Amino acid sequence: MNKQQKYLNKVVNQLVNETIITGGVVTVPYPLPTYLNHPFPYYSNLLPSNFSSFVTKVYGLTEEEVKYVWEQYRSIIHDKI
Numbered sequence: 001m002n003k004q005q006k007y008l009n010k011v012v013n014q015l016v017n018e019t020i021i022t023g024g025v026v027t028v029p030y031p032l033p034t035y036l037n038h039p040f041p042y043y044s045n046l047l048p049s050n051f052s053s054f055v056t057k058v059y060g061l062t063e064e065e066v067k068y069v070w071e072q073y074r075s076i077i078h079d080k081i
Helices: 003-018 049-059 063-080
Strands: 020-022 025-027
Touching: 003 049, 003 063, 049 063
Parallel strands: none
Antiparallel strands: 020 025
């Protein structure tokens, strides 16, 4: 595993650790648009723009890295739900 992969996995782990799941309610560590009915779109393969903006600003990820992190994060949280 190269340095980039290790970093991305650390980002995923940090996001998972900051996500709170209580009784089916998921509280995510990134800002959510107010129009969402469900705060965590685990049911969709679509990459939320608010997630993308957050991880780009906080972790300095590229577009490809954001996609990888989202897929890993979404999968882990989906499994936890």
